[in-house]
Each structure stands twice: as C-alpha cells, then as structure tokens.
Amino acid sequence: MAFAETKWICFNGKFVRWKEAKVHVLTHALHYGSAVFEGIRCYKTVKGPAVFRLNSHIDRLYNSAKLLRMEISISPKRFAEEVKETIRRNKMDACYIRPLVYRGYGQMGLNPLNCPVEYSIAVWFWDAYLGKKGLEGGVKAMVSSYAKYPDNCLPTAAKVAGCYVNSSFAKMEALGKGFDEAILLDLNGNVCEGPGENIFIVEGENIKTPPLHAAILPGIRRRSVLEVARNLGFNVEETMLTRSQLYLADEVFFTGTAVEIAAVTEIDGRRIGDGRVSKVTKRLQKKFFEIVHAKDKKYEVWLDLV
Ligand code: PPE
Numbered sequence: 150m151a152f153a154e155t156k157w158i159c160f161n162g163k164f165v166r167w168k169e170a171k172v173h174v175l176t177h178a179l180h181y182g183s184a185v186f187e188g189i190r191c192y193k194t195v196k197g198p199a200v201f202r203l204n205s206h207i208d209r210l211y212n213s214a215k216l217l218r219m220e221i222s223i224s225p226k227r228f229a230e231e232v233k234e235t236i237r238r239n240k241m242d243a244c245y246i247r248p249l250v251y252r253g254y255g256q257m258g259l260n261p262l263n264c265p266v267e268y269s270i271a272v273w274f275w276d277a278y279l280g281k282k283g284l285e286g287g288v289k290a291m292v293s294s295y296a297k298y299p300d301n302c303l304p305t306a307a308k309v310a311g312c313y314v315n316s317s318f319a320k321m322e323a324l325g326k327g328f329d330e331a332i333l334l335d336l337n338g339n340v341c342e343g344p345g346e347n348i349f350i351v352e353g354e355n356i357k358t359p360p361l362h363a364a365i366l367p368g369i370r371r372r373s374v375l376e377v378a379r380n381l382g383f384n385v386e387e388t389m390l391t392r393s394q395l396y397l398a399d400e401v402f403f404t405g406t407a408v409e410i411a412a413v414t415e416i417d418g419r420r421i422g423d424g425r426v427s428k429v430t431k432r433l434q435k436k437f438f439e440i441v442h443a444k445d446k447k448y449e450v451w452l453d454l455v
Contacts, residue, residue, distance in 0.1 A: 177252035182311020184251030185213035194443035213307035245275035278407035287414030316344030346403035
C-alpha cells in the first residue's frame with residue numbers, strides 16, 4: 150500500500166525517522182485498545198500553513214486521555230507546540246495530523262494503570278476522506294446493521310482507539326455492500342453519526358444534527374458548522390433524529406476533519422432530495438473552504454499559524 154510517508158514523527162518528544170517510530174508487540178494498547186487519538190488538519194493559506202482549531206483538538210485529546218485515566222507527561226500548550234514543530238520539521242504546507250497517546254509496554258493484563266503513557270505525532274498528506282465524490286458528487290450511505298454503543302458502555306465523547314472497532318465494523322459492512330459510508334443508529338433507532346463523521350440534515354430552512362447526548366463524538370467541525378450556519382442566518386437545531394427523517398430530508402451531509410463537508414445523496418437506495426449536492430451543503434462547503442484557507446477574517450481566530 151502506498152502511504153504518503155513524511156520524514157519525521159514526534160515520538161515522546163523526540164523526532165525520529167518515519168520508519169523508526171516503532172513499538173513493542175506487547176504494547177498494552179495493541180492488545181486492549183488503550184489509546185486515544187486526534188485527527189487535525191493543517192491548511193495552506195496566504196499567511197503560511199495554518200492548523201484549524203488546534204487548541205480545541207488538544208483539549209479533546211486531554212479529555213479523551215482523562216476518560217481513560219492516562220496522564221500525558223507534557224502540558225497541552227507544549228503538546229500544541231510539538232504538533233506545530235512536527236509540521237515544520239516535515240516542511241508540510243497542508244497535512245493531516247494524527248496525535249496518539251497510548252499505554253505502552255510494561256505489564257500485560259486488563260489493568261492499564263501500570264503501563265507507561267507514551268505519545269506520538271505523525272503528519273502526512275491526506276486528501277478528503279471520501280474523495281472527490283464526497284466533496285463534489287455526494288456519497289451513497291447505508292444505515293448500518295451495527296448500532297452505536299451507548300456512553301455507559303464506552304465513552305462516546307472520547308476518541309478511544311478500541312472503540313473504533315465499532316466504526317470499522319460499520320465501515321467494512323458499507324464498503325462490502327457497495328456503499329461509500331455507513332450511518333450508525335443507537336440501540337433505540339435514533340440517528341447518531343457516521344463511523345468517522347458527524348451527520349446533519351436539512352429540512353427546509355432548518356439545519357438539524359443529533360445532540361451531544363445522542364452517543365456522538367463532539368465533533369469540532371460539527372460545532373463549527375453549527376456556529377457558521379447560525380451566523381449565515383439558518384435555523385439550527387440540535388435534536389434527536391429518526392431514520393425516516395434521514396430518508397425524507399432535503400439534504401444530508403457529513404462533517405469531520407478527515408471528510409470536511411460531504412453531501413450524502415443516497416441512503417439505503419433512496420434518493421435524498423433531488424439526489425445532488427444541494428444548495429445548503431454547497432453554501433457551507435464554500436464558506437468552510439474560505440474559512441480554512443484564511444479568506445474570512447471573522448473566523449481567523451480558528452486558525453493557528455504554524
Ligand atoms: N464522529 C466520529 C466517530 C469521528 O471519528 C469523527 C472524526 C467525527 C465524528 C468528526 O469529528 P471532528 O473531526 O472533530 O469534526 N474522525 C476522525 C478520524 C477519521 C479516520 O478515519 O481516521 C477525523 O475526521 O479525523
């Protein structure tokens with residue numbers, strides 16, 4: 150597989166060659182999923198490379214670590230600095246950033262508390278997650294046969310590596326059936342999110358998305374889209390959504406760091422709206438393109454120059 154390798158990975162604060170950033174096979178996280186991660190994007194702007202809402206992502210990383218009872222050895226401020234240093238060292242002007250905090254090698258068994266907490270930061274060029282299709286033509290999704298786990302089973306607000314097996318199941322099933330992406334419902338049939346994206350629907354002038362208590366990841370794009378849409382004059386609402394609301398919506402779109410904003414034009418073989426990327430999704434895509442490329446002063450505070 151061709152991976153867009155870069156030169157350096159920050160490994161516990163030291164910069165090591167991409168190929169040398171390795172761990173022992175008895176690393177706790179490999180066996181028990183005891184790791185947390187982030188997905189962040191850096192964009193090329195006229196002022197140089199800029200990271201989108203870096204501090205929000207770092208805050209979520211520290212919250213994820215807290216939920217897993219992991220103490221990160223450096224401060225959030227220092228962590229953010231190391232993210233930027235990793236981008237500089239690799240001379241990237243646009244990239245995806247993947248910080249990982251995990252329980253390392255030390256002791257086997259379910260109790261992770263005696264294993265060291267280690268971290269890494271890798272960057273590479275990653276095109277929009279659902280490709281050109283996601284951004285321009287819209288994707289076909291299916292309602293997954295896998296339900297999203299409730300927060301009293303596994304924390305939904307944290308990006309815990311082990312929890313992503315749920316997402317992988319849904320993703321594999323969707324791809325295997327010829328769809329581009331999955332949509333997960335909770336055990337009661339309420340809409341939650343995609344395996345790696347939050348979901349929104351458009352009903353007339355209203356933009357709706359499931360609330361934080363709907364077993365979703367508190368997406369940073371989600372929060373940003375809510376704010377931008379409100380500022381653009383749309384009625385926005387965080388509310389539980391049913392499966393039928395998905396099918397009957399005028400528009401459906403995914404948001405996320407990797408995916409950006411992607412239109413969902415078909416769900417379970419049903420055409421959504423007119424089956425094309427429609428006006429609200431297009432408007433938000435355009436606005437976000439301007440925001441992340443530092444072309445809208447109002448949102449420059451969301452960009453952190455590298
Ligand atoms: N829900 C889930 C389950 C999720 O993993 C993501 C991010 C989101 C919502 C959107 O959150 P945010 O990026 O803060 O707006 N998924 C990351 C990982 C994707 C992957 O395939 O890996 C991402 O987009 O970076």
